[in-house]
Amino acid sequence: MLMESCWNFLRNSGRPERKVTLAILGLDNAGKTTTVQSIQGENPEDVCPTVGFSPVDLKQGQYDVTIFDLGGGEHIRGMWKHYFSECHGVMFVVDSSDVQRMKETKDTLAKVLRHPCITGKPVLLLANKQDKEGALQEADIVDHLTLKTLVKLNKFRYKIVPCSAVMPIRKKAIQGGLEWLLKTVGRGYNTINERVRKDTAEQREQEEKYRRERAERVRKVREDR
Numbered sequence: 001m002l003m004e005s006c007w008n009f010l011r012n013s014g015r016p017e018r019k020v021t022l023a024i025l026g027l028d029n030a031g032k033t034t035t036v037q038s039i040q041g042e043n044p045e046d047v048c049p050t051v052g053f054s055p056v057d058l059k060q061g062q063y064d065v066t067i068f069d070l071g072g073g074e075h076i077r078g079m080w081k082h083y084f085s086e087c088h089g090v091m092f093v094v095d096s097s098d099v100q101r102m103k104e105t106k107d108t109l110a111k112v113l114r115h116p117c118i119t120g121k122p123v124l125l126l127a128n129k130q131d132k133e134g135a136l137q138e139a140d141i142v143d144h145l146t147l148k149t150l151v152k153l154n155k156f157r158y159k160i161v162p163c164s165a166v167m168p169i170r171k172k173a174i175q176g177g178l179e180w181l182l183k184t185v186g187r188g189y190n191t192i193n194e195r196v197r198k199d200t201a202e203q204r205e206q207e208e209k210y211r212r213e214r215a216e217r218v219r220k221v222r223e224d225r
Contacts, residue, residue, distance in 0.1 A: 017063070018062060018063050018064070018186065018189055019063075019064045020064070020065050020088045020182060020185055020189075021066045021067075021086045021087050021088055021196070022066070022067050022068070022089050022090065022181070023067075023068045023070060023080070023083055023087045024036060024067055024069050024092075024093065025070055025072070025080060025090060025091070025092050025093070025112060026093035026094060027098075027101060027104060027105055028072040028074075029095060030072060030094060030095045030098075030105075031093050031095065031128040031129060032069055032072060032093045033054070034128075034166060035093055035126060035165045035174060036069050037165075038165045038166075038171045038174055039067075039174060040056065053068060053069070053070055053071070053079075053083070054068075055068055055069070056069060060179070060182055061179075061182070063182050063186075065182070068083050068086075068087070077108065081115055082203075084117035084199075085117045085203045086199075086200055087118065087196070088185045088189075088193065088196060089121050089122045089123065089181050089182075089184070089185045089192075090112065090118060090121060090124070091123075091124045091126060091177075091178070091181065092109055092123055092125050092126070093126045093128050094125060094127050094128060094141060095128060095129050096127045096128060096129050096130055096132070096135040096141060097132035097133075097135045098129075099134070099136065099144075102136075102141075105144075105145065106145045106146060109150070110146075113153075117199050119154050119155070120154065120155050121156060122157045122158065122181055122184040123157070123158040124158070124159055124161065124181040125147075125158055125159065125161065126174060126177060127141050127160055127161065127163065128163055128164060128165055129164060130162045130163060130164045131164040131167050138160055141160065142160065147160070159177060159180050159181070161173050161176065
């Protein structure tokens with residue numbers, strides 16, 4: 001055990017640290033914030049719904065990770081796109097026990113995957129709430145979300161992990177899924193990171209242009225008065 005730990009230290013010590021930004025998405029009440037707290041080793045009790053945006057920083061091996069915990073309410077999802085340019089990958093949380101909202105989940109996931117800043121980037125699908133009675137199994141979720149079709153359309157790598165963010169024995173699955181996502185990002189890190197750099201610069205330029213145009217409109221309105 002000691003020799004293995006020493007070998008892992010020596011093997012990782014020569015690797016440069018990499019900064020990775022992930023977005024954790026999903027419908028409201030899917031368990032996104034609880035999942036983030038589980039990853040951090042915090043108590044998931046008394047979690048309040050995320051309103052807007054909450055960033056979380058943590059260290060995972062050679063990766064300095066920032067997770068954007070984005071609110072899943074229908075009126076908030078339109079804001080997700082403003083954070084996509086910075087993301088190296090996506091964690092998408094599915095409430096496995098809420099069969100009635102599977103179509104809404106599928107449509108939301110499909111919309112995310114179609115976005116030009118997300119298409120092709122790796123996706124970790126967390127089939128949460130497996131502790132609930134009647135929760136869908138992995139194969140059923142694949143069918144409900146039409147994942148095979150989405151993969152063909154958007155050319156992305158994914159892993160689906162059945163889990164429960166509130167059960168200690170199921171939390172290990174979340175950590176394993178996160179490790180897979182980071183390794184997948186790591187394999188194509190230079191390409192993905194260059195894409196992130198370019199997309200982020202373009203978005204900031206567009207936002208600055210919008211601010212200038214808006215300021216000019218306000219100036220003209222004041223002059224007309």
